Amino acid sequence: MATKVLFVSFESLPFVKTGGLADVVYALPKAIDKRKFEVRVVMPLLKVIKENHYDRLKYLDHIYVQSGMINEEANIYSCDNEGVEYLFIENDTFFNRDGVYGYDDDAARFSFFNVAVLEMMIKLDYYPDICHEHDYHTGVLPALCKIRYNAIESIRRIKHVFTIHNLAYQGMYDKKVLFDLLAFDYRYYEDGSLRFNDCCNFMKIAIVFADIITTVSRTYAYEIQTPEYGENLEVILQYRHEDLYGIVNGIDTDTFNPSTDKIYRNYTNRTVFDRKVENKRSLQYELGLEDRPDTLLVGMISRLTWQKGLDLFVNALPRILHRDVQVAILGAGESRYEYALRMMEDRYKHKAVYYCGYNEGLAHRMYAGLDMLIMPSLFEPCGISQLIAMRYGTLPMVRETGGLKDTVEPLNEYAKTGRGFSFGPFDQYAFDHVFDYAFDQYYYHQDNWQMLMQNAMTYDVSFKASAKEYENLYQKVLTK
Numbered sequence: 001m002a003t004k005v006l007f008v009s010f011e012s013l014p015f016v017k018t019g020g021l022a023d024v025v026y027a028l029p030k031a032i033d034k035r036k037f038e039v040r041v042v043m044p045l046l047k048v049i050k051e052n053h054y055d056r057l058k059y060l061d062h063i064y065v066q067s068g069m070i071n072e073e074a075n076i077y078s079c080d081n082e083g084v085e086y087l088f089i090e091n092d093t094f095f096n097r098d099g100v101y102g103y104d105d106d107a108a109r110f111s112f113f114n115v116a117v118l119e120m121m122i123k124l125d126y127y128p129d130i131c132h133e134h135d136y137h138t139g140v141l142p143a144l145c146k147i148r149y150n151a152i153e154s155i156r157r158i159k160h161v162f163t164i165h166n167l168a169y170q171g172m173y174d175k176k177v178l179f180d181l182l183a184f185d186y187r188y189y190e191d192g193s194l195r196f197n198d199c200c201n202f203m204k205i206a207i208v209f210a211d212i213i214t215t216v217s218r219t220y221a222y223e224i225q226t227p228e229y230g231e232n233l234e235v236i237l238q239y240r241h242e243d244l245y246g247i248v249n250g251i252d253t254d255t256f257n258p259s260t261d262k263i264y265r266n267y268t269n270r271t272v273f274d275r276k277v278e279n280k281r282s283l284q285y286e287l288g289l290e291d292r293p294d295t296l297l298v299g300m301i302s303r304l305t306w307q308k309g310l311d312l313f314v315n316a317l318p319r320i321l322h323r324d325v326q327v328a329i330l331g332a333g334e335s336r337y338e339y340a341l342r343m344m345e346d347r348y349k350h351k352a353v354y355y356c357g358y359n360e361g362l363a364h365r366m367y368a369g370l371d372m373l374i375m376p377s378l379f380e381p382c383g384i385s386q387l388i389a390m391r392y393g394t395l396p397m398v399r400e401t402g403g404l405k406d407t408v409e410p411l412n413e414y415a416k417t418g419r420g421f422s423f424g425p426f427d428q429y430a431f432d433h434v435f436d437y438a439f440d441q442y443y444y445h446q447d448n449w450q451m452l453m454q455n456a457m458t459y460d461v462s463f464k465a466s467a468k469e470y471e472n473l474y475q476k477v478l479t480k
Contacts, residue, residue: 006128007041010137015049020384027252029084031467045090063123067115068183089116107173111181114141127154132161136171139206159477162210167231171202212477214245216382217403221246249382250463263368269457272393283369287353296442297326299370304333309376312431314340327352367392390456396420419456
């Protein structure tokens with residue numbers, strides 16, 4: 001009989017996405033071996049899902065959720081998406097919002113969802129062997145199973161794998177959340193199990209109560225055990241180090257496929273040198289850049305935040321744009337960066353362009369048309385953009401941190417190996433130095449550049465290897 005695994009997440013493609021979490025929760029269940037594992041996904045039925053997918057949903061049942069001061073009803077729906085069953089919990093009080101996160105009552109919204117998942121199991125008589133919780137929004141579920149619902153044997157025996165997608169976001173709330181919304185006994189706060197700096201910290205609770213903890217790259221698993229990256233949880237993570245694993249993410253290679261994608265001209269690794277330049281020229285035309293197919297075209301597709309190394313990039317732009325380089329940027333975020341990029345576009349017309357916001361179709365065309373994608377992140381748990389870029393033969397220039405270090409092998413001219421360019425220290429000199437090196441390779445060593453493109457395009461960026469690692473962990477956690 002197949003092992004039942006329930007993914008618990010606040011978002012997943014194709015239903016709703018705010019970041020890389022949605023990509024993982026969409027692609028990983030599809031890649032898991034269906035002969036050994038029966039994977040389902042449970043999510044809140046958010047407003048955007050109801051607006052775009054309601055006709056796909058099948059009503060299953062109705063539940064009551066009572067937890068502290070929470071006293072709500074909910075409907076349970078399901079639908080099949082590419083061979084994976086998705087379960088949805090509908091409650092307009094908490095989920096009928098225009099956005100996904102960022103509300104004053106997020107603590108109540110997340111608490112309700114965690115409890116509702118367990119009430120759903122009871123109502124549907126569906127008890128997974130493993131719950132795979134994703135990020136802090138689902139972090140109290142292991143504790144609920146082991147404390148509040150432990151009288152139910154089918155819930156008590158569930159094993160828990162918790163994945164940290166970004167430790168910087170932890171779900172820190174007033175300690176009253178533990179009692180008023182989650183109805184935990186005070187003694188678990190008093191003995192420290194549920195306490196963190198006199199607060200309720202969803203991430204900390206997950207790290208303490210999950211059977212296995214994973215994060216999204218081997219390097220990040222090491223980094224978060226240090227004071228520099230541990231976000232004040234490094235001691236707890238050190239304590240759980242034997243149960244902490246780093247598994248690098250992949251991407252959905254059907255969605256991101258230059259041979260079938262809706263880009264200007266499709267290509268493979270065998271036709272990339274002839275056809276990628278056609279994508280470059282078409283991108284230049286679409287963005288209003290000069291038609292200069294031989295000019296190095298670099299770009300960034302990112303949230304514009306300090307984490308992404310925008311200070312290094314913005315500071316380098318005048319120096320970059322005084323050379324034979326074009327720049328294209330897609331993203332939105334902190335106003336100071338948006339302002340700086342608008343000023344750049346105004347000063348360097350037809351040489352630099354900034355698209356404020358996000359456009360999925362344009363992002364795909366940029367991956368196909370850029371020569372180089374820049375990701376100078378201060379920290380990056382895994383990163384998705386560098387994987388997509390390599391899939392399209394666009395060389396990533398990254399800082400050596402987290403998943404960027406694990407996936408982007410830098411050029412070695414002597415061994416003729418590598419898939420891009422990288423630098424170590426987070427400082428302007430290191431950034432400028434590696435950019436100059438990449439610039440030199442593009443203009444004076446095209447043989448090396450084309451070798452990197454071939455290596456990047458043939459590198460396996462799918463979830464196939466990652467899924468196998470998760471399958472091994474699922475087998476391991478069942479024996480704990």
